[in-house]
Every structure is written in structure tokens, then in C-alpha cells.
Amino acid sequence: MHILVMEDDPVLGDILVDYLSELYTVDHAYHSDEVYALLDKNSYDLFIFDINVVGKNGLRLLQELREFSYTTPTIFITAYKDTKHLTQAFEAGAHDYIKKPFELDELQARILNLKRIFNLDQQTSIQLSSDLVFNPKTKTIDKENQTISLGQKNTLILEYFLKNKARIISNDELMQNVWDYDSLPSEATLRSHIRDIRNIIGKEKIKTIRSEGYIYE
Known part of the structure; x- marks a missing residue:
């Protein structure tokens, strides 16, 4: 924690x-x-x-x-x-x-x-699926015998989704909990980060809810 x-x-x-x-x-x-x-x-x-x-x-x-x-x-x-x-x-x-x-x-x-x-148990690694392991501390994902670097922002975004599973998260909420309030990104930048994460963990895990935001399932 x-x-x-x-x-x-x-x-x-x-x-x-x-x-x-x-x-x-x-x-x-x-x-x-x-x-x-x-x-x-x-x-x-x-x-x-x-x-x-x-x-x-x-x-x-x-x-x-x-x-x-x-x-x-x-x-x-x-x-x-x-x-x-x-x-x-x-x-x-x-x-x-x-x-x-x-x-x-x-x-x-x-x-x-x-x-x-609030279920705040500290985890050094998180099993996302049978072949995906998320390591928040190293900002990486282990996938099919390879280690993929996520980077700082993508790690924070994925952590936030995991803390709020099955709940619709608006673009504003996501940006304000990951970025500094003085340097909020554009929605295009946020979409780019979401796309990068999806390409690693699978498009089906983060769904887009039209006009509302995203949900991690």
C-alpha cells in the first residue's frame, strides 16, 4: 500500500x-x-x-x-x-x-x-489473466514469456482501472487522478494511452462507454 x-x-x-x-x-x-x-x-x-x-x-x-x-x-x-x-x-x-x-x-x-x-491490500504483482501479470512497481506486464514496459502514465491508468473495476470512469475523472491538475492532457492523448494499454492486455478488458467514459471488466 x-x-x-x-x-x-x-x-x-x-x-x-x-x-x-x-x-x-x-x-x-x-x-x-x-x-x-x-x-x-x-x-x-x-x-x-x-x-x-x-x-x-x-x-x-x-x-x-x-x-x-x-x-x-x-x-x-x-x-x-x-x-x-x-x-x-x-x-x-x-x-x-x-x-x-x-x-x-x-x-x-x-x-x-x-x-x-476499501480493500487496499498491497500487491507486488496482479494476475490480469492466465497469461498476463501486471507489476506496478516495475511498471511492466509479463506476457507470454516476455516483459513489456508500460511506462509511468500507462501504469497509473491501469492501476486506477483495477481499483475501480466494473465502474464507469469518465475521461475527466481518469485524467484528474493520473495527471497533475496543471497539466491535464487532451482527450486525444488519453485515447492514445488507452489504446496502448489495450494493445498489451487485450481490447476486451477496457470497454468504451459512449459519451460516458471507460469501464474495466
Whole structure:
């Protein structure tokens, strides 16, 4: 499981990263600009955001991400004790909320709960069919005794489809969850990526739903 932590306190940030890195793949951002830069390069299974950070706070950041169709499960961590911020966190799209100070074991329990609810089990390889194995970490597919390179964007696109099987995904949702919000591609570019993936895994796996988007079956 790949986790993105946004925490501007360097001490707490290091503690969280050290602890979580023993169990998961973890990236650390100090503020929202770094979050967007990392989202341009990586796909994440879970966000852990502090609310009160320098610049754009965690609430505003998550609101923006939800508007851009990021559905990634999110836990807020905060020193606020009032119910107002708790309410705002859930209104912004959070799935859980933990108040400082907290035990690391409590955070892990909350992560495991979301992992169970959203089926976030980490997989080093994914069997797509009897003769296709997808390796997200190496960005490759093993097919008929050969290894085919997917590249960064095609890997992120395929990962997103696999996390949202049997659900129609619009072009906007797909682009906003794979590309940085400042560099969204044209629909022609997206179609080109879909075509490349289909040529590797088979045209029947990703179906086009006219005027709505795509579905992975």
C-alpha cells in the first residue's frame, strides 16, 4: 500500500514516516504544492493529511482533490479538539479523523480499518489473466514469456482501472487522478494511452462507454 503523508512538523513527520515505512511505501510532503507534485508522479492508496499546515490547509487541499475526482481514502490528523473542525473534515471528504497527541498503534488501527473497507491490500504483482501479470512497481506486464514496459502514465491508468473495476470512469475523472491538475492532457492523448494499454492486455478488458467514459471488466 502506498501512503502520502502531509505534515509540516518535521519531527512528527519523521516519526510518522519512520513508523509507517516499516509496513508500507510512504511519501512525505510538507505542504500542498509538494502534494500536487507527488500526485503528478505517483498513485496513492491512502492520504494522511494534517489540517493546520503552512499555506493551503489540509481541509482546502482535500476539497480541491475531491473536486478533481480524487477518491483516495483520507485520514486527517490535527491538534484541533473542537467538533467544528471534525465536521469540516468529513464535509471535505475525509474518511477518518485522529486528534493529536495519538499513539502510533491507534493510527495503524485506523489505517487497517480503511484498508479493510476499501480493500487496499498491497500487491507486488496482479494476475490480469492466465497469461498476463501486471507489476506496478516495475511498471511492466509479463506476457507470454516476455516483459513489456508500460511506462509511468500507462501504469497509473491501469492501476486506477483495477481499483475501480466494473465502474464507469469518465475521461475527466481518469485524467484528474493520473495527471497533475496543471497539466491535464487532451482527450486525444488519453485515447492514445488507452489504446496502448489495450494493445498489451487485450481490447476486451477496457470497454468504451459512449459519451460516458471507460469501464474495466
